[in-house]
Amino acid sequence: MSSHRNSDVANRRADKPHTSMFLRMLMRAAVLRRGRAASALLAMVVAAAVATTMLNLYVDVQAKLRKEFRNYGANIVVVARDGQALPADALDKVESAVAGHGLAVPFAYVVARTADGQSVVVSGTDLDQVRKLDSWWSVTAWPNASQDALVGVRAAAVVSPQGKPFDLSFQEHTIHLNPAGTLRTGASEDSHIYLSLKDFESWTGVQPSTIEIASSGSSEEVSALIQRLSQALPAAEVRPIRQIMEGEARVLGKTRATLAAAAALIIATAALCVLSTLIGWVFDRRRDFAIMKALGASERLISGFFAAEAAALGAVGAILGFGIGVGVAAWIGRVNFHAPVVPRFNILPIVFAGSIAVALISAVLPIFLLRRVQPAMILRGE
Amino acid sequence: MFGRLVYESFRRQKRRKLLAGVAITLGVAVATAMIAVATDIGDKISRELRSYGANLIVTPQEDTLDVQIGGVDLKPPSDGAYLSEADLPKIRGTFWHHNIVGFAPMLPVGVRVSDGADAKNLTLLGTYFSKKLSFGKEDFVTGVRITHPWWRVQGAWPDDNSPDVLLGESLAAKLGRKAGDEIEIAGQQHRIAGILSTGGAEDDQIVAPLALAQEILGKPGAVRRLYVSALTKPEDALSRRDPKTMNPEMFDRWYCSPYVASIAYQLQEAIPHSHAEQIRQIAQNEGTVLSRIKGLMLLVTLAALFASALAVSAAMATAIFERRTEVGLMKALGAGNISVAALFFAEALLLALMGGVVGFAGGALLARQIGRSIFDSQITIEPVLFPIILAIAVIVTFAGSAMAIRRAVKFDPVYALRGEA
Numbered sequence: 056m057s058s059h060r061n062s063d064v065a066n067r068r069a070d071k072p073h074t075s076m077f078l079r080m081l082m083r084a085a086v087l088r089r090g091r092a093a094s095a096l097l098a099m100v101v102a103a104a105v106a107t108t109m110l111n112l113y114v115d116v117q118a119k120l121r122k123e124f125r126n127y128g129a130n131i132v133v134v135a136r137d138g139q140a141l142p143a144d145a146l147d148k149v150e151s152a153v154a155g156h157g158l159a160v161p162f163a164y165v166v167a168r169t170a171d172g173q174s175v176v177v178s179g180t181d182l183d184q185v186r187k188l189d190s191w192w193s194v195t196a197w198p199n200a201s202q203d204a205l206v207g208v209r210a211a212a213v214v215s216p217q218g219k220p221f222d223l224s225f226q227e228h229t230i231h232l233n234p235a236g237t238l239r240t241g242a243s244e245d246s247h248i249y250l251s252l253k254d255f256e257s258w259t260g261v262q263p264s265t266i267e268i269a270s271s272g273s274s275e276e277v278s279a280l281i282q283r284l285s286q287a288l289p290a291a292e293v294r295p296i297r298q299i300m301e302g303e304a305r306v307l308g309k310t311r312a313t314l315a316a317a318a319a320l321i322i323a324t325a326a327l328c329v330l331s332t333l334i335g336w337v338f339d340r341r342r343d344f345a346i347m348k349a350l351g352a353s354e355r356l357i358s359g360f361f362a363a364e365a366a367a368l369g370a371v372g373a374i375l376g377f378g379i380g381v382g383v384a385a386w387i388g389r390v391n392f393h394a395p396v397v398p399r400f401n402i403l404p405i406v407f408a409g410s411i412a413v414a415l416i417s418a419v420l421p422i423f424l425l426r427r428v429q430p431a432m433i434l435r436g437e
Numbered sequence: 438m439f440g441r442l443v444y445e446s447f448r449r450q451k452r453r454k455l456l457a458g459v460a461i462t463l464g465v466a467v468a469t470a471m472i473a474v475a476t477d478i479g480d481k482i483s484r485e486l487r488s489y490g491a492n493l494i495v496t497p498q499e500d501t502l503d504v505q506i507g508g509v510d511l512k513p514p515s516d517g518a519y520l521s522e523a524d525l526p527k528i529r530g531t532f533w534h535h536n537i538v539g540f541a542p543m544l545p546v547g548v549r550v551s552d553g554a555d556a557k558n559l560t561l562l563g564t565y566f567s568k569k570l571s572f573g574k575e576d577f578v579t580g581v582r583i584t585h586p587w588w589r590v591q592g593a594w595p596d597d598n599s600p601d602v603l604l605g606e607s608l609a610a611k612l613g614r615k616a617g618d619e620i621e622i623a624g625q626q627h628r629i630a631g632i633l634s635t636g637g638a639e640d641d642q643i644v645a646p647l648a649l650a651q652e653i654l655g656k657p658g659a660v661r662r663l664y665v666s667a668l669t670k671p672e673d674a675l676s677r678r679d680p681k682t683m684n685p686e687m688f689d690r691w692y693c694s695p696y697v698a699s700i701a702y703q704l705q706e707a708i709p710h711s712h713a714e715q716i717r718q719i720a721q722n723e724g725t726v727l728s729r730i731k732g733l734m735l736l737v738t739l740a741a742l743f744a745s746a747l748a749v750s751a752a753m754a755t756a757i758f759e760r761r762t763e764v765g766l767m768k769a770l771g772a773g774n775i776s777v778a779a780l781f782f783a784e785a786l787l788l789a790l791m792g793g794v795v796g797f798a799g800g801a802l803l804a805r806q807i808g809r810s811i812f813d814s815q816i817t818i819e820p821v822l823f824p825i826i827l828a829i830a831v832i833v834t835f836a837g838s839a840m841a842i843r844r845a846v847k848f849d850p851v852y853a854l855r856g857e858a
Binding site for chain 2: 296
């Protein structure tokens with residue numbers, strides 16, 4: 056009878072090699088020791104979440120900060136050679152080269168005379184674009200009508216101390232202007248008068264000689280843009296504004312380095328926390344290990360079992376943690392930069408592989424230590 | 438008996454205590470390092486932001502309009518007023534002189550440069566490169582090498598007391614000169630010490646020591662503009678107010694805060710007949726960039742604190758859960774819930790204190806390492822941080838242990854002793 060049953064079991068085993076038993080052991084281990092499995096999983100999830108948050112921030116912070124740095128204004132300037140005007144299609148060429156990744160604003164300059172013969176620099180430009188490009192300009196009111204001018208504070212003291220309309224002349228042509236607002240920057244703009252390009256051109260007939268470009272790209276992209284612009288506009292000089300680009304590169308580099316150090320520290324702590332929790336968990340189950348060994352399981356099978364268990368834990372933890380981490384990174388982005396940090400799915404494989412690797416190490420290490428121990432010793436409680 | 442229990446528990450279970458202790462130490466070390474870095478990052482980044490150059494400009498009060506296009510001065514040099522060079526060292530006497538990283542005077546002069554047969558009208562800019570000055574007993578060095586860190590020289594920087602000049606790189610290409618050549622400026626031969634690249638208008642100019650420009654202009658001691666690079670505090674509600682409308686107490690507070698506006702006010706006081714103004718492009722954006730980076734580090738620090746707290750809790754929970762047989766034995770021998778909990782809490786306290794001290798020291802070292810390798814300067818750790826860190830370590834360890842201790846205490850000793858946990 057019993058031999059019959061035994062052969063039955065043997066037959067079933069032969070048909071379905073260990074797979075179902077293996078899966079059952081895996082499942083039961085998780086279900087029976089719920090508390091321990093849950094705490095191990097929690098450690099895994101937290102570690103994966105923290106790693107995801109830090110990596111996501113590290114990858115995205117450059118883009119976020121670069122947006123802040125663009126408030127410093129233009130980082131490339133296109134100037135006509137030797138005081139001539141730029142070709143008429145220069146702005147179109149620049150705009151097609153920038154292709155939406157930034158702003159391009161034309162400036163035209165002349166030295167005009169006030170009614171009492173003082174020299175003053177007058178500039179024609181696209182005022183709406185300037186407002187976006189030079190966000191630090193402190194302006195009382197932006198002009199919006201024709202013949203309205205934006206007057207620098209120092210120029211205003213000369214041309215219209217009481218804010219009254221004034222006349223300017225350039226090569227026998229006179230224009231009557233209305234000071235719509237005053238401008239304060241602390242730099243040479245304070246001595247300038249700004250007009251819309253249309254008013255400026257119909258008055259002086261002078262075309263823009265400068266285009267200021269704020270390109271929102273990495274330094275490699277900016278260099279590539281400068282190269283493209285130089286080829287498209289051989290008649291003009293295209294140069295980076297080194298003051299802005301080098302300052303940005305420096306601050307950005309230091310910030311990223313600090314963030315990388317922080318990320319390394321935090322991820323290392325999280326990984327070690329997982330390691331210690333999982334090692335404790337596996338070590339705690341040395342009885343299971345001893346029983347399996349006493350029943351004749353091979354070392355490879357036991358290692359495989361614990362490794363599979365750890366890998367499953369790592370995989371589940373990594374996916375849950377990734378979701379939470381993306382959420383935390385998005386929250387940090389919203390609080391600090393007022394724009395969510397975009398989830399970077401290309402870091403998922405890193406987090407996934409890292410979690411499983413840490414889990415496998417923490418499962419295999421105790422097995423390796425217990426290998427020499429006789430199962431009887433463990434079962435006897437020694 | 439209680440003391441012996443705690444002592445024996447530490448002596449006999451070295452491995453488990455070590456695991457929990459390592460977790461606490463690591464958590465505390467990371468928390469300490471992150472807090473130290475986050476509190477100091479504002480200082481460090483605002484120093485890095487100085488690489489954008491000067492954030493204040495001082496001009497003569499009675500100045501005429503600048504006639505400047507793209508950095509090229511078209512104003513006749515005889516026009517307008519000047520600052521006096523002799524007044525400049527007084528900047529070191531202002532209240533916030535420690536915050537003033539450097540300053541550089543500028544004096545543009547029109548010169549005729551002979552290039553073979555024909556002569557050209559060019560701008561010569563007189564300035565300090567890295568000039569030694571003294572105020573009172575204090576010696577200091579200042580000039581464009583500090584205020585304009587993006588200026589690059591191929592060759593050598595000229596000495597401030599020499600008649601040597603720098604040639605802008607576009608100009609040098611046009612004239613076909615290189616470092617070491619001679620150039621005739623306003624009828625005199627000068628050696629070109631180096632070729633200057635700035636990416637700005639100076640690329641088409643000659644840059645010379647201030648004394649040379651004054652000599653050519655015939656006005657000793659004259660300075661047209663002064664650029665000042667200062668470490669400032671980001672703007673807030675107080676700094677946006679007009680100092681004229683403040684009451685005396687508020688004015689003192691404003692005066693004694695390193696706002697860009699109050700430093701400008703003090704510069705105006707120090708230099709007679711001057712007008713100081715913030716360069717808004719640099720000064721205004723500094724604040725936003727700084728607050729973003731500080732905010733980011735603060736949030737990252739919070740994340741680090743949270744992660745270390747959970748790491749400590751997990752380690753403590755594991756350590757206590759492993760000892761349920763021991764709890765069963767103690768309870769079977771008649772120990773009450775309170776004495777069992779007290780034992781665990783005492784052990785947790787000891788672990789937290791030991792881990793806290795070692796972790797604080799480790800964290801301080803880590804922060805120093807970060808400061809040295811990233812910012813080339815020390816990150817100072819406030820001693821007041823030590824008790825705070827220790828308190829956080831104890832609280833987190835207790836909080837992490839509390840749940841596990843409650844479960845361990847509630848356990849029926851019979852099951853625990855039969856090994857059916």
